Structures are given as C-alpha cells and as structure tokens.
Amino acid sequence: MEQQLQYFDEFPVGATFETARHTLDRAECVAFAQAYDPQPFHLDDAAGARSVFGTLVASGWLTAAVSMRLLVTSGTVRSLVGTGIDDLRWHAVVKPGDTLRVRGKVVELRDWPGSTRSGIVRVAMETLNQDDRVVMSQIANVLVPRRPPG
Amino acid sequence: MEQQLQYFDEFPVGATFETARHTLDRAECVAFAQAYDPQPFHLDDAAGARSVFGTLVASGWLTAAVSMRLLVTSGTVRSLVGTGIDDLRWHAVVKPGDTLRVRGKVVELRDWPGSTRSGIVRVAMETLNQDDRVVMSQIANVLVPRRPPG
Numbered sequence: 001m002e003q004q005l006q007y008f009d010e011f012p013v014g015a016t017f018e019t020a021r022h023t024l025d026r027a028e029c030v031a032f033a034q035a036y037d038p039q040p041f042h043l044d045d046a047a048g049a050r051s052v053f054g055t056l057v058a059s060g061w062l063t064a065a066v067s068m069r070l071l072v073t074s075g076t077v078r079s080l081v082g083t084g085i086d087d088l089r090w091h092a093v094v095k096p097g098d099t100l101r102v103r104g105k106v107v108e109l110r111d112w113p114g115s116t117r118s119g120i121v122r123v124a125m126e127t128l129n130q131d132d133r134v135v136m137s138q139i140a141n142v143l144v145p146r147r148p149p150g
Numbered sequence: 151m152e153q154q155l156q157y158f159d160e161f162p163v164g165a166t167f168e169t170a171r172h173t174l175d176r177a178e179c180v181a182f183a184q185a186y187d188p189q190p191f192h193l194d195d196a197a198g199a200r201s202v203f204g205t206l207v208a209s210g211w212l213t214a215a216v217s218m219r220l221l222v223t224s225g226t227v228r229s230l231v232g233t234g235i236d237d238l239r240w241h242a243v244v245k246p247g248d249t250l251r252v253r254g255k256v257v258e259l260r261d262w263p264g265s266t267r268s269g270i271v272r273v274a275m276e277t278l279n280q281d282d283r284v285v286m287s288q289i290a291n292v293l294v295p296r297r298p299p300g
Contacts, residue, residue, distance in 0.1 A: 036219045065187075069188070
C-alpha cells in the first residue's frame, strides 16, 4: 500500500505493507521491564543467563509496543483505534540489539455491530527481526470510519 | 488463590485471583504514548477533545502493559512466560486518573506440543477500572514447568 488509507471502504483485502525498522537497545528493554514486566530475566544479565532463555530478553509486551509504534509512525493508516487483538503469539525471543519491523496484510473487512458509520479492518501482522525470523504475530481489529456519504 | 503457584500440576482450574490496583496519571499515559503509540488523542488534550473519545485517553497497549505489571507484582505466579494472548479486547476507554486492577481465572490446562516438561495454563483475565467496569479482557497462555519427577 502506497498511500495513506483513511476510510473503511478504501482498504484493499490482500494488500500488504511493511514498516520502518527499530533497533532495541538494552536500556529500552530494561526500562520497559522495570515499568511493566519486572521479571528477573528482563532486568538482569545474570538472571537472564540462568533463565530458560539463557540471556536477558525483552518483554513480549515491549515487542508488542514497539510493533505498535512502527505501525503508527509508518503512517499507513490514518487512525489506529483497535477494538482488539486475536491470536497474538510470541514465537522467538527478542534481545537487546535486535532490529524489528512489521509486515502486515489486510485479511478481512467486517461490519461493526451497532454501527453503520465504521467497520472493522482485520490486519494480520508479523514482527520480524534482522534475520527475517518472525518473533511475534497477531491479527489486529482496527475500527475505521466509512466514507461519509455524498 | 492464596499461595504462589510454581508448577503446572498445581494450577487449579476454576481458581480465581485479583491483583493490587494502579492509578494511571497523565504523565505516564503521555510518556507511554510518546514512546509506543504517538497518536494525537493519546498525547494532547485538545486532540483528545476533538477525537471520537472526546478526551485524552490512554493507549490500549498501556492498559495491557499495566495489567502485566499488576500480574507480575501480585506474585500469584512465579514465572510469567507467555506463549501468546487470545481474544484481547478493549471494551472501554482508560483515562488519566483511572485506577486499574486485574481479575483472573484459570480456565484450562493444556499440553505444550513437543514438551513433556512444561504445560500451558490458560488464564482468562479482565482489567477493571474504579467503577468495576471491564476495560480490557484477554486470555493469556502461560508456559509453566511441570513438577520435576521424584
């Protein structure tokens, strides 16, 4: 998708997009974990080394948050009001130094019950690392206004 | 659930828990949005007033992140390694000044394909505000080690 999409009726099912990239550094990983996911393997190198991951890893919620930032700043969609997320899966660990980007595909347009003014655009997204490995996948349900009549 | 749960085999299906509470302030809402969801209605009062929400609102991903913090700091589960989230829904807006807590219920124990050492505990969770309104719901899939034999 090249242009910025504004109205429900404009979203082409099957269209794909890709965002810019963001490299996570250790400070961002640890600061996010301190605020929102203070588990030892997100905070401390030694605890990470002892954990099932074998190293300090980023919170999966940081991967989700960075994916959202990449989507918003890509400007592909004018307004990203989500009603919810389906099938979010964390497939592989994300570590400081990893470079993430998001690849998306419009998979379905759905009516929004109770509203004729907006619809739900379902977008399947994968967050990939610098080795093109999918680290997270999700289907976002985005509430998008229909084109005003006239 | 009173005690801290450590092993898959200990999780009682049907058991419920509730976390402590966290009050969001405007600075936290705006700082999170600047970092991870820089849409105008999350950043600026005037833009919030003009938006579909009618006021500055918190990012739904902040609600998810705060819910994670409340879960981790509640100490109910020893290690919260998630494989994914199902059916995440944002039901109502969250604004600065709102006080959130999480109510959870163990709904299912599942085998983890390819591993006999861990299983998946499925936990249905609701994030509520100070008026007992559900602002977010989700089903978390948590990877929990089985009790070592012997």
